[in-house]
Amino acid sequence: MIWLDCVGLANIGLIEEIGRIFHLHTLALEDVVNTGQRSKADFFDEHAFFVLSMIDDARTSRYEQISFFFGDKFVVTFQEREGDPFEPVRQRIRTSNPSRLRNRKADYLAYALIDAVVDSYFPIVDATGDKVDAIEDELLAAPRKQHISQLHGLRRATSLLKRTIMPLRDALTTLIRSDAPFITAETKVYFNDTLDHAIRLAETVESQRETMIGLIEMQLSLSQSRTNEIIGVLTIVSAIFIPLTFLAGIWGMNFDPASSPWNMPELLWPYGYPAALGFMAFVAISLVLFFRWRKWL
Template sequence: MSKRKHRRKTNKILDRKAGLKPGSVTVPTQSYPPRFFLMSFNEEYLDELEFKSYEELLRQVKAKPEARHWIDIRGYGDQNLLEQLQQDFGLHALQMEDVINDYQRPKVEEFDKNRLFIISRMLRWSPEFKSLDDVQLSLFTGPNYVLSLQSDYGDCLDPLRERIRVGKGIIRHRPTMYMAYAILDVVLDYYFPVMADIGEYIEDLEQQVIRTPSRDNLSLILDLKSELVRLRRITWPERDKMTEILRMDDQVIPESMKAYFRDAYDHSVQLIDLVESHKELASSLVELHMSTVSNRMNEIMKVLTIISSIFIPLSFIVGLYGMNFAHENPDTGKVHPFSMPELYQPYSYPILLALMLVLILLQLYFFYRKGWFRSF
């Protein structure tokens, strides 16, 4: 998604919220039709299905109460679905409003007997537009399920799905809260490739600025700074979210689970450090651009100064002998004592040219000894 499209999307969200009562759940314009995915598993088996309707998915969940379920709904383009989800899973209208607004800051809320409502943001770096594309991921935890909601069809959670399929690790042996952690952990892990791509882009911009400082490069640097500001607004709440999870009661997050969330907290701190370092590098790029432009201007001024210095004495000589004061009075034939006798010498013109050439060579030698030609 380009930055311009992202700004239009954000403005539409803000316009839609203005004047509505709290808890208003309205399908956003141009929303994708919903798709329904379900992964039901325990230590012994795994069922992975895509359903054509929400009713079929719900029947499958109720048919296997002993299993753990990852209910994955992608797309918000059905008003009836939103109302049905709110009713069937006991969700608050304000929570559904946060889900549908689709540009909430990362956060966690405890509700309804130790259930959690979690918002994260999945990041992608667009090499084409040189901008961030982020999609909101909303999670609701239950006794035997995790319900995930997102507006887009694509996400970064395929590695986790593959781990569940092949049965690697302990995810199929742990309660659903561990699955919620695993989802959050994968989302955070995908921030690091984004940071690496941004770091490479900053290095490329630095080389471009050194080679050809231009307004286009300055515009790219300023766009990058705005993207890093947006990234900072995402990563800092991620750390706050993990901090709040770690402070929750052991009945909500068991002590055995907090070790995993501490690891996620460490990742969020590392991300903040990377964002701050990238912001400093982006700021230094502006200074580098200004310094490079100033250096190039100094080089231009040096060339013009050399040219002017060469022609100033030549202009003086030419101007002096261009006055053409008369050598003698044409009426009386009397020679003036303070005239220019050189003008009437037989070799005055080539002598003057030779003198001007010597002056040019002397000046060039002087500039060379001063080191003015070394940067050319």
């Protein structure tokens, strides 16, 4: 049994030569070089073709397409760039102890590689969940404007992850239900475990996406509530000062009380100024008590 891992898709001639050596179907080879394929599984006379997207850089969540060809005694993988989650599989192959990778056929090696790709999504999904939980705690404590941009960024990343994982479930289901002679019933049991992982990933991503949508709505509601609270306070302050401004405007008119007894007679009172201030304070306090009675405060 042989595993041939090809890194880089620029040398079309070499890819065609590899296809001739392993009798790979030309249509499948076209899908190898045309990146951006939807996850799928195709079956030919002597081999199967499986394509999916993988994360080759966990720090930046960079995606790339990886293609698998496997038959009875070979596995050929094509990836766009260096960097993959296959090191645990390579370590198991290097060991001198008996292992299932050495004793079983190529379909089990293909399962191990595909399962490594699927499992590589879990750290990304878990990290996203931790970020969402942290933002939720901050929102409940002290909502800020940058939370909206953070949530939108995470939601876009989660939507991309969802579009990547959802077709993977159908592709794995196709592998499990196939009757190809080079996929044994025992290996299908392992593929079924990988399918369970993919389903769990899809459910977790969908749950995170719904949580983020809810947090965005909560942030908008909190912002609206805060705005309404500020507007309510300003309205009450304005309502208190409107009658006081009215009184100050009346007493600020320049009518001479010496010309007529009806012209601002309170200007001649010895306690006119304290009386005016006292009346204005009475009006303000009365309005505050009225607002509290109506439960507007």
